[in-house]
Amino acid sequence: MTERPRLAVVGAGPAGLAGALAAAARGVDVTLVDAAGRPGGQFHRQPSPALGAPPRQGHTWERLRTGLDRHRVTHLTEHHVWCVQRDSMSFLVHALLGPAQDEGVSLRADAVLLATGGHEYVLPFPGWTLPGVITAGGAQAMLKGERVLPGRHVVVAGTGPLLLPVATGLAAAGAEVAALVESADPGAVPRRFPDLLVRPDKLAEGAGYAVRLLRHRVRILTRHTVVAAHGTDRLEAVTVAPLSPGGRSLRILCDTLAVGHGMLPGTDLAETLGCTLTGTAVRVDAEQRTDVPGAWAAGETTGIGGAALALAEGHIAGRSAAARLYGRTPDPAGWAPAARARSRLRRFFAAVDAVCAPPPGRAGSVPDDTVVCRCEEVTAGEVRTAVSTLGATDARSAKLLTRAGMGWCQGRMCGPAVAALTGCPLTPGRRPFARPVPLGVLAALPDPDAPAP
Amino acid sequence: MRPQQPAQARPDVRARQSGQARPDGTCTVTFDGRPLEARPGQTVAAALWAAGVTAWRTTRRAGRPRGVFCGIGVCFDCLVTVNGSPNQRACLVPVRPGDVIGVQEGTGRDDD
Numbered sequence A: 001m002t003e004r005p006r007l008a009v010v011g012a013g014p015a016g017l018a019g020a021l022a023a024a025a026r027g028v029d030v031t032l033v034d035a036a037g038r039p040g041g042q043f044h045r046q047p048s049p050a051l052g053a054p055p056r057q058g059h060t061w062e063r064l065r066t067g068l069d070r071h072r073v074t075h076l077t078e079h080h081v082w083c084v085q086r087d088s089m090s091f092l093v094h095a096l097l098g099p100a101q102d103e104g105v106s107l108r109a110d111a112v113l114l115a116t117g118g119h120e121y122v123l124p125f126p127g128w129t130l131p132g133v134i135t136a137g138g139a140q141a142m143l144k145g146e147r148v149l150p151g152r153h154v155v156v157a158g159t160g161p162l163l164l165p166v167a168t169g170l171a172a173a174g175a176e177v178a179a180l181v182e183s184a185d186p187g188a189v190p191r192r193f194p195d196l197l198v199r200p201d202k203l204a205e206g207a208g209y210a211v212r213l214l215r216h217r218v219r220i221l222t223r224h225t226v227v228a229a230h231g232t233d234r235l236e237a238v239t240v241a242p243l244s245p246g247g248r249s250l251r252i253l254c255d256t257l258a259v260g261h262g263m264l265p266g267t268d269l270a271e272t273l274g275c276t277l278t279g280t281a282v283r284v285d286a287e288q289r290t291d292v293p294g295a296w297a298a299g300e301t302t303g304i305g306g307a308a309l310a311l312a313e314g315h316i317a318g319r320s321a322a323a324r325l326y327g328r329t330p331d332p333a334g335w336a337p338a339a340r341a342r343s344r345l346r347r348f349f350a351a352v353d354a355v356c357a358p359p360p361g362r363a364g365s366v367p368d369d370t371v372v373c374r375c376e377e378v379t380a381g382e383v384r385t386a387v388s389t390l391g392a393t394d395a396r397s398a399k400l401l402t403r404a405g406m407g408w409c410q411g412r413m414c415g416p417a418v419a420a421l422t423g424c425p426l427t428p429g430r431r432p433f434a435r436p437v438p439l440g441v442l443a444a445l446p447d448p449d450a451p452a453p
Numbered sequence B: 001m002r003p004q005q006p007a008q009a010r011p012d013v014r015a016r017q018s019g020q021a022r023p024d025g026t027c028t029v030t031f032d033g034r035p036l037e038a039r040p041g042q043t044v045a046a047a048l049w050a051a052g053v054t055a056w057r058t059t060r061r062a063g064r065p066r067g068v069f070c071g072i073g074v075c076f077d078c079l080v081t082v083n084g085s086p087n088q089r090a091c092l093v094p095v096r097p098g099d100v101i102g103v104q105e106g107t108g109r110d111d112d
């Protein structure tokens, strides 16, 4: 091959950046494609240039940012990839441009690395559609990227490791964090110590957040959950109830509820490409290869485990792709430290997951009049009727009968709740495209069989 | 505030064309006819939050107010009309000087 092989990396979060740098450093012609205007993904989200604020500090971020220039990675910002196609020779990556997303471009590559991260999910409760109720990650994103808060009096609730940095960030930004409500039972932690102690640094990080929250006088309620949000046109208060029998519910005044019950891998592009999933995550081998030849995946697309795991996986994917694009079999000894970090972090986050599972049965038991599908305004009662009287036996038929999951977000938000109400395991979305695509863009698509430009 | 106020009849295109950033980096946009101070390049959602506005859409079925939910472009709850184009995600679209931002009712189209 006289020309350098081309790798398209979709997603400029920790996984995509690490993959792009590892491949580019080994002579691959890398194009990094991301929907956002700035690199970093969720974890390294940078403040909007409009703020004139200095970029976020940090050794890892500095290394990733300068690496992009040093290795001459082409970075395409504001490119929303809606589909990745494979033909006999190569891949076509189709993207919509800019915030308007009404114009398309397609680029060719010899291999792709899918690093599109994941999104948070929230299990419904009465009042969760009120303005002022936002996802925990969304609160973090608006704070990191835009330095804005939706209110002054905040409750952070749900479950999972994301709640700690979110509550700490909000308190540090001057919000009054009235409570951190975590449904997990701290009593379940000691049983997981053997797994959690493989990364003592991560345990210490969690403890550090807890100390800072106590310093900000944030009340921490464990084994509790938000059962209702109150207000007419805006959030005014939440009711928090204990999950163990005997305790008393309490009402907390707040204008903002930052809530999250966990994260789901973003698998749309992998699915359109035909990659096999395991559960809700893209299946990869030890080299981070999917089962579609030429397609790698890394980061939260392949399972939820935080930024450090995404970095390790991205690095391995980039090195593997570089070797294979040059026709060599990679030597895993070269990435042994990353592989060690990967296995420890996977073990650590599996244990965290076991401790932080959302309270069982809650999503299935919300009152009938609670909206479940935010887009199509389908209630829990309508989904239950579809199951009990119309004979829906899975989330798919419930969706067809009620329109739950057929709106703008394509079921990304209500998927877990509809699954709980129908009593079925959550299955991947099987969306035709990762983004709504204007017809004009579809009509103007290049012919994949035409000779490469 | 309630977002059910009447939306602006037609966007004032001239307002956009005449809009310019001030030396201190701020600019003026309008939301439902009211002038708001914003920073070009920040998202429409951030500008509205900074002005104390948390709802700018009403739903098709129940006419309920909505604003930001996911903050990262996934949920489509934050749809807003900018310079006459409905269904823009406020959490993604950057502000430009003179933007005419309006509450979106239902699908944001006349045929709804």
Ligand SMILES: Cc1cc2nc3c(=O)[nH]c(=O)nc-3n(C[C@H](O)[C@H](O)[C@H](O)COP(=O)(O)OP(=O)(O)OC[C@H]3O[C@@H](n4cnc5c(N)ncnc54)[C@H](O)[C@@H]3O)c2cc1C
Residues within 6 Å of the ligand: A010, A011, A012, A013, A014, A015, A016, A033, A034, A035, A036, A040, A041, A042, A043, A044, A079, A080, A081, A082, A115, A116, A117, A118, A119, A120, A136, A137, A138, A140, A141, A162, A165, A266, A269, A298, A299, A300, A301, A305, A306, A307, A308, A310, A434, B070, B071, B072
């Ligand atoms: C809203 C939110 C906020 C979070 N905040 C934190 C935090 O503060 N601290 C923390 O420890 N963890 C946070 N997380 C968890 C976070 O997901 C991981 O820690 C880490 O960022 C995962 O890295 P990644 O590279 O796998 O994916 P991400 O960092 O999510 O990066 C994925 C990238 O892919 C891009 N992308 C996705 N789909 C497409 C597409 N179709 N076309 C083009 N580009 C696309 C996105 O724009 C994004 O830049 C947050 C998660 C979410 C959802």
Ligand code: FES
Residues within 6 Å of the ligand: B067, B068, B069, B070, B071, B072, B073, B074, B075, B076, B077, B078, B079, B089, B090, B091, B092
């Ligand atoms: S808040 Fe979810 S798309 Fe904008």
